[in-house]
Amino acid sequence: MLGLMQEHPLVISSLIDFVEREHPEQEIVTRTGERSEDRHRITYAELADRARRLAAALHRLDIGLGDRVATLAWNTHRHLEIFYGVSGVGAVCHTINPRLFAEQVAFMINEAEDKLLLVDLDLLPVVEAVAPALNHLPPIVVLAPQDQLPASLPVASANLLSYETLLAESAPSFAWPALDERTAAVLCYTSGTTGKPKGVLYSHRAILLHTYAACMKDALGFGAADTVMPVVPMFHVMAWGIPYAAAAVGCKLVLPGRYLDAPSLCDLIIEEGVNFAAGVSTIWLNLVHHLEATGTRLPSMERILCGGSPVARTTVQEFAEHADVKVVHAWGMTELSPIAGVNSPKRGTARYPSPAYFELQKKQGRALFGIDIKTVDEAGRMLPRDGTTSGFIKTRGHWVIEEYFRHAGEGTVDADRWFDTGDVGTIDEHGYLLITDRTKDMIKSGGEWISSIELENLAVSHPAIAEAAVIAVKHPRWVERPLLLCVKQPSAEASREDILAFYDGKVAKWWIPDDVLFVDSLPYTATGKLFKSELRKQYADYEITGR
Numbered sequence: 102m103l104g105l106m107q108e109h110p111l112v113i114s115s116l117i118d119f120v121e122r123e124h125p126e127q128e129i130v131t132r133t134g135e136r137s138e139d140r141h142r143i144t145y146a147e148l149a150d151r152a153r154r155l156a157a158a159l160h161r162l163d164i165g166l167g168d169r170v171a172t173l174a175w176n177t178h179r180h181l182e183i184f185y186g187v188s189g190v191g192a193v194c195h196t197i198n199p200r201l202f203a204e205q206v207a208f209m210i211n212e213a214e215d216k217l218l219l220v221d222l223d224l225l226p227v228v229e230a231v232a233p234a235l236n237h238l239p240p241i242v243v244l245a246p247q248d249q250l251p252a253s254l255p256v257a258s259a260n261l262l263s264y265e266t267l268l269a270e271s272a273p274s275f276a277w278p279a280l281d282e283r284t285a286a287v288l289c290y291t292s293g294t295t296g297k298p299k300g301v302l303y304s305h306r307a308i309l310l311h312t313y314a315a316c317m318k319d320a321l322g323f324g325a326a327d328t329v330m331p332v333v334p335m336f337h338v339m340a341w342g343i344p345y346a347a348a349a350v351g352c353k354l355v356l357p358g359r360y361l362d363a364p365s366l367c368d369l370i371i372e373e374g375v376n377f378a379a380g381v382s383t384i385w386l387n388l389v390h391h392l393e394a395t396g397t398r399l400p401s402m403e404r405i406l407c408g409g410s411p412v413a414r415t416t417v418q419e420f421a422e423h424a425d426v427k428v429v430h431a432w433g434m435t436e437l438s439p440i441a442g443v444n445s446p447k448r449g450t451a452r453y454p455s456p457a458y459f460e461l462q463k464k465q466g467r468a469l470f471g472i473d474i475k476t477v478d479e480a481g482r483m484l485p486r487d488g489t490t491s492g493f494i495k496t497r498g499h500w501v502i503e504e505y506f507r508h509a510g511e512g513t514v515d516a517d518r519w520f521d522t523g524d525v526g527t528i529d530e531h532g533y534l535l536i537t538d539r540t541k542d543m544i545k546s547g548g549e550w551i552s553s554i555e556l557e558n559l560a561v562s563h564p565a566i567a568e569a570a571v572i573a574v575k576h577p578r579w580v581e582r583p584l585l586l587c588v589k590q591p592s593a594e595a596s597r598e599d600i601l602a603f604y605d606g607k608v609a610k611w612w613i614p615d616d617v618l619f620v621d622s623l624p625y626t627a628t629g630k631l632f633k634s635e636l637r638k639q640y641a642d643y644e645i646t647g648r
């Protein structure tokens with residue numbers, strides 16, 4: 102017997118309709134210019150109006166069901182309108198990371214066969230750089246008023262359109278078409294640091310289910326009374342779903358544009374009363390150093406969600422001590438829409454602020470309802486949840502990839518639809534996941550694994566160390582040994598021996614790196630992760646002879 106309840110398609114237009122009806126007056130603030138006070142304000146009612154105008158304009162430009170529309174844009178109200186307008190008409194919003202290499206951007210535009218490019222004014226040089234490598238240069242809509250458009254763009258002068266003119270010429274009466282909830286809504290490529298990027302094609306349904314889960318208390322857990330700032334870019338897995346979750350709850354949104362330096366973020370947080378923010382570890386590391394150096398406090402801020410790469414225990418502790426801000430660790434990936442786990446407490450686990458809480462936050466978190474997570478050994482056998490047995494992390498669920506865009510039939514998931522994340526770690530008896538490495542970054546010394554993440558975490562807990570990376574280098578006897586590369590805190594002093602001695606008693610003797618090199622900076626990928634494959638290349642011939 103079937104249930105007798107209504108069924109409505111889970112589609113993105115329902116979010117913008119909802120927020121327009123229930124929270125029309127709520128604000129979206131965007132940092133727009135060099136001066137801290139350069140801010141644009143818009144309400145959800147106005148945003149919805151503009152999203153419908155954009156939809157009407159897309160129709161005029163012959164963009165319809167399944168067409169890909171690329172964006173090269175920062176976190177702004179216009180990008181938010183585009184998220185709703187493009188997906189709302191059944192087209193696919195293809196968000197591109199402008200920090201990637203030109204060849205990668207060109208590859209993505211070519212593979213996606215984008216029919217239109219929506220580009221922030223200051224990112225037009227990216228289009229210029231990639232244009233020669235494009236199979237076809239689509240028309241370009243510049244996200245600015247007509248009078249700000251450049252007189253000419255060497256590669257594309259004929260095709261420049263003004264976004265504001267397009268909207269002004271459209272009526273706001275556009276009615277969202279009825280869509281199948283399985284329709285593709287957004288396309289986002291993985292960063293492809295070790296090969297060609299691959300496209301992940303999200304459906305309306307997956308995004309809506311992810312949105313429901315993200316709004317749970319143990320996930321993002323914000324509501325209509327909150328002021329939320331996604332620092333994570335909208336081109337990095339849809340800013341972790343915050344644009345959709347914000348509409349689902351009707352919170353105030355604060356969008357930092359391209360101004361992600363610590364002083365700019367501080368101004369926005371303090372002046373707009375931000376109490377929840379999300380972003381990658383490096384952003385928060387810079388911010389907490391800025392707070393310490395300037396004695397600034399963040400009175401409104403309550404929680405910071407930190408993910409994308411491991412957050413160090415010291416960062417969690419420093420935020421608590423200097424600003425009374427609770428840092429919450431989360432884990433996800435492009436293929437998982439992206440949130441899979443968040444480190445929220447259970448009854449009986451450590452509470453903020455306490456040393457045990459800081460320690461627990463080294464773990465990436467517990468699975469959200471809607472996602473299954475397990476660890477397996479090399480033969481694919483499920484491993485115990487004991488917090489010590491390390492294995493390959495697999496996931497499946499409502500917002501997990503089935504296959505990559507244009508890679509049909511390549512076996513992205515196994516027969517039971519488990520997706521191999523490429524991460525390695527443990528799950529403890531409470532379900533908390535600890536990532537110890539990426540499969541590609543693992544160090545196997547004398548047949549045993551060493552966790553580079555654990556060694557990095559310890560290194561940055563040394564007062565003289567600001568950043569650390571541990572990579573495998575060749576060793577004649579043990580095959581691989583760990584090499585620690587670190588950046589010192591400004592004006593701090595420490596020797597190789599100090600750092601090595603610091604590991605004593607904290608990890609097994611054979612885990613201690615064989616060498617320490619002090620460097621001026623470490624390389625990061627376009628999504629803010631340590632660029633370890635690059636480091637391995639740089640130190641491919643590094644010789645460790647001792648031990």
Ligand code: AMP
Pocket residue numbers: 291292338407408409410411412430431432433434435436439465522523524536538539628
């Ligand atoms: P991306 O698809 O660019 O978001 O990258 C996903 C990968 O980033 C994951 O598979 C992990 O290797 C890594 N990652 C994401 N969040 C964390 C975290 N909290 N701790 C450690 N690694 C993380």
